[in-house]
Amino acid sequence: MSLVEELVLERPTFVQRVRRGDPLIYVLSGILILIVLCALFAPFLAPYPPNQGNILAANLGPSSAHWLGTDQLGRDILSRLLFGARLSLLGPSLIIVFATTFALALAVSSVWIGGWFDQAVARLLDTLFAFPGLLLAILAVAMIGPGLLAPVIALTLAYTPYIARVVRTVVLRERHLAYVESCQVVGLSGWQICFRHLIPNVSPIVLAQATIAFGSALVDLAAISYLGLGVQPPQAEWGLMVSDGQSALLNGSPWESLSACVMIIVVVLTVNVLGERIALRNEGAA
Amino acid sequence: MDPVLAIEHLHVELPVRSEMRTVLHDVSLTIGPSEALGLVGESGSGKSMTARSIMRLLQPGAATTGTILFEGVDVLSMHHDALLAFRRRGVAMIYQDPRAHINPVRTIGDFLTEGILLDRSVSAAKAQAKVVSLLDEVGIPDAKRRLRQYPHQLSGGLLQRVMIAAALSEEPRLLLADEPTTALDVTTQEEVMAILDELRVERSLAMLFITHDLDLAAAVTDRVAAMYAGVIVEVGDAASLHTDALHPYTVGLLDSRPEFGTRVRARPIPGRPILASEAPPGCVFAERCPYVTELCRSERPTLREVGGRFVACHRAEELRGTISYARTQEPR
Numbered sequence: 001m002s003l004v005e006e007l008v009l010e011r012p013t014f015v016q017r018v019r020r021g022d023p024l025i026y027v028l029s030g031i032l033i034l035i036v037l038c039a040l041f042a043p044f045l046a047p048y049p050p051n052q053g054n055i056l057a058a059n060l061g062p063s064s065a066h067w068l069g070t071d072q073l074g075r076d077i078l079s080r081l082l083f084g085a086r087l088s089l090l091g092p093s094l095i096i097v098f099a100t101t102f103a104l105a106l107a108v109s110s111v112w113i114g115g116w117f118d119q120a121v122a123r124l125l126d127t128l129f130a131f132p133g134l135l136l137a138i139l140a141v142a143m144i145g146p147g148l149l150a151p152v153i154a155l156t157l158a159y160t161p162y163i164a165r166v167v168r169t170v171v172l173r174e175r176h177l178a179y180v181e182s183c184q185v186v187g188l189s190g191w192q193i194c195f196r197h198l199i200p201n202v203s204p205i206v207l208a209q210a211t212i213a214f215g216s217a218l219v220d221l222a223a224i225s226y227l228g229l230g231v232q233p234p235q236a237e238w239g240l241m242v243s244d245g246q247s248a249l250l251n252g253s254p255w256e257s258l259s260a261c262v263m264i265i266v267v268v269l270t271v272n273v274l275g276e277r278i279a280l281r282n283e284g285a286a
Numbered sequence: 287m288d289p290v291l292a293i294e295h296l297h298v299e300l301p302v303r304s305e306m307r308t309v310l311h312d313v314s315l316t317i318g319p320s321e322a323l324g325l326v327g328e329s330g331s332g333k334s335m336t337a338r339s340i341m342r343l344l345q346p347g348a349a350t351t352g353t354i355l356f357e358g359v360d361v362l363s364m365h366h367d368a369l370l371a372f373r374r375r376g377v378a379m380i381y382q383d384p385r386a387h388i389n390p391v392r393t394i395g396d397f398l399t400e401g402i403l404l405d406r407s408v409s410a411a412k413a414q415a416k417v418v419s420l421l422d423e424v425g426i427p428d429a430k431r432r433l434r435q436y437p438h439q440l441s442g443g444l445l446q447r448v449m450i451a452a453a454l455s456e457e458p459r460l461l462l463a464d465e466p467t468t469a470l471d472v473t474t475q476e477e478v479m480a481i482l483d484e485l486r487v488e489r490s491l492a493m494l495f496i497t498h499d500l501d502l503a504a505a506v507t508d509r510v511a512a513m514y515a516g517v518i519v520e521v522g523d524a525a526s527l528h529t530d531a532l533h534p535y536t537v538g539l540l541d542s543r544p545e546f547g548t549r550v551r552a553r554p555i556p557g558r559p560i561l562a563s564e565a566p567p568g569c570v571f572a573e574r575c576p577y578v579t580e581l582c583r584s585e586r587p588t589l590r591e592v593g594g595r596f597v598a599c600h601r602a603e604e605l606r607g608t609i610s611y612a613r614t615q616e617p618r
């Protein structure tokens with residue numbers, strides 16, 4: 001085998017592929033992984049328990065004892081930020097995992113079955129589209145009660161059509177590629193073709209879409225908490241911390257609201273740019 | 287002996303914008319065991335539609351009447367499991383464009399073993415061994431390395447051989463080859479055709495060979511059917527159809543071939559090919575036929591036996607051997 005053939009024909013090794021990849025994707029993924037690790041290991045990283053307060057040491061600015069200061073109940077803001085990452089990330093993750101699963105199931109089945117079923121699914125998604133996510137969430141909270149569950153259910157419903165619409169277009173295009181027909185000719189059943197070929201082949205685009213949706217789900221969920229409809233005190237959550245810090249903000253101590261806002265912005269920006277870069281990479285590959 | 291495939295009075299209509307359009311009209315064909323039948327015709331004449339009908343791959347909403355008997359069982363009325371089994375083990379298909387028909391992000395090995403592994407009693411190692419020997423048979427050396435490669439790393443000719451290997455992997459009884467060499471260059475075409483022919487004869491496989499190349503059809507098939515506007519106009523053994531065509535359309539196809547080594551121009555059939563949905567009530571070829579009569583325009587001829595062959599032409603006997611097309615332009 002000649003050198004040229006070797007270079008052209010052989011599958012690149014893992015290291016080669018990493019080197020050829022988009023460096024920004026690695027950097028952003030690194031940031032996200034770091035934040036997730038912080039959330040997971042919060043009990044070991046946090047200098048104080050999140051709910052231990054000292055009313056005599058309330059509304060303090062940053063110091064060597066409290067790096068980000070304390071809130072109005074004298075609780076350590078850094079500790080609450082670390083613990084708050086758990087619920088703040090868990091919520092949107094659940095929403096996106098469920099919404100993407102439903103969206104994929106709806107998109108693939110409607111494209112595969114076609115006809116009236118496709119029409120029915122399209123109308124159902126249109127109907128869901130008509131409801132703003134926040135409104136659905138408020139309705140769900142009214143029915144189920146405040147906490148993480150109600151907003152997660154409501155926002156899953158709200159995000160499913162958002163993801164499904166894009167995924168359906170992609171699946172439809174993929175389904176009419178000739179290789180799907182040759183799978184049918186080999187005698188693969190519809191299930192086998194969908195799970196072994198269709199879904200894996202559209203997964204990069206679904207991933208990009210889900211990543212971008214994660215950012216807006218996080219903001220929506222934080223907004224719900226901010227309104228007091230989501231996670232309830234004394235639990236730590238970023239959206240809740242933003243609203244919690246409001247009175248302190250007016251008293252000239254911005255650290256609680258500010259640090260929570262910064263965390264939300266960092267995560268949202270990271271996933272948005274990450275999603276865009278993944279989408280861009282898909283285009284390059286297509 | 288019973289035919290492997292018997293198509294009787296197949297009529298297919300497809301929905302095109304809320305309207306049903308005929309694509310095949312009263313098509314009847316039989317393919318005996320280990321027989322190769324060529325199906326020739328211009329683009330849009332319904333050759334591929336015939337193959338797709340056999341595979342039950344027509345779009346949803348298609349209206350099909352008639353019967354397609356595979357080893358005596360009607361394909362059109364098969365239920366889900368029977369249809370899967372028929373596609374899996376009864377029949378295999380080779381396409382014009384192998385690159386489009388293989389999942390681009392899966393390896394050649396995945397593609398080839400997928401069908402074999404549908405049978406759960408076959409181990410992965412066994413499937414791979416089988417595939418390696420198949421690749422060897424279709425003339426792909428270094429098969430183990432090829433199995434790890436992706437479709438984009440193989441040339442068109444190699445991919446078509448992979449396609450042939452895939453088609454043979456399930457030991458089908460019938461092979462549908464839809465212009466398998468059209469997209470290849472001439473030398474590769476010849477190699478691929480030789481491999482296909484050899485493996486087919488070796489396995490005594492029945493084949494429906496779809497092409498627009500009459501010479502190729504005559505070379506590799508036993509019988510040839512000529513198709514025009516969704517209708518079969520002539521069926522006969524390959525050699526005599528090639529030398530002594532009965533239907534004016536078949537003669538026209540033969541005359542349209544360029545002759546090498548002479549300055550004689552090819553004599554194309556005047557007019558343009560029509561779609562099956564545009565067919566007049568009379569003979570489908572009436573508009574372009576130089577020998578058209580009133581009868582041809584009013585009554586559609588059916589296939590009837592003339593000199594051991596079948597032809598759908600009212601004037602077959604009287605015109606036999608005399609049909610020729612005027613040259614549209616004198617050679618320079």
